Amino acid sequence: MSRLAGKVALITGAGSGLGRAVAARFAAEGAKVIVADIDEVHGRAVADSIGANAAFIACDHTSSEQDARAAAFAVEKFGRLDIVHNNAGGPFTGPFEKVDDATLERVLRINLFGVMQMTRAAVPYLKESARHNPAGASLLYTSSLQGLKAKPNFSLYTVAKHGIVGLVRSLALELAPQNIRVNALCPTVVATPMLEAFLPGMAADHEEAMKRFRATIPLARMPEPEDVAAAALFLVSDEARMITGVALPVDGGQMAM
């Protein structure tokens, strides 16, 4: 398959979970992929597993300097940058009244500031790409179902993920004249290492928590990272050339309830 043939995609947080599945799927569809992650060991392993069509760069997306380096690296390595998937993020659970300033800053940095910093670094390259492709360039974000609705004790995460949806809507309008499409994925709970960080606040044991999750999903199964990657592929592909400003639930029907 070659739905992304000739394109270069940079994915943050691609060393694990959803980002890893997206990197593998984009590469399988013909893209050259920049695996950007703060975790060198796992990030490098993902790039190695893809082979010559992938390259790893160590990047903490909360550093503007490292974001600029990662975006430039894509062009140095593969000659262009057509797709940026801002996927990296981190968990938060706990009562809002107990949140100290350091936690507030850390969670918003990882889930929102870093996302904006990488976006700012990438836009000039995406504008250049869009000038040469009638279907335009693409910015994609991993928000969450918590970007569209809320539940108790997820306050900072929910603020950040709602913030991403706001950013997507604003940028979709701002960058439409340059033919850069801007969309978000809003997955429900997916079994990745991050989920393990959320579980203790949800149920006494792992199986019980999974059973509870499944019971809330109309399609009665949990999404796999590959389900999220399939939605990502569509949104960044030229087939979605008329779709921008969308926050797409990948949730087995939860938002319909």
Ligand SMILES: NC(=O)c1ccc[n+]([C@@H]2O[C@H](COP(=O)([O-])OP(=O)(O)OC[C@H]3O[C@@H](n4cnc5c(N)ncnc54)[C@H](O)[C@@H]3O)[C@@H](O)[C@H]2O)c1
């Ligand atoms: N797993 C879920 O249930 C779920 C549901 C909805 C949304 N999400 C979102 O999906 C995204 C990916 O989560 P995941 O479940 O794959 O988690 P994960 O923990 O498996 O992967 C997150 C990756 O991001 C990297 N990362 C963390 N901080 C970083 C930083 N500052 N700079 C660069 N990389 C950094 C980590 O090293 C890791 O490789 C996150 O934004 C998360 O909020 C996850």
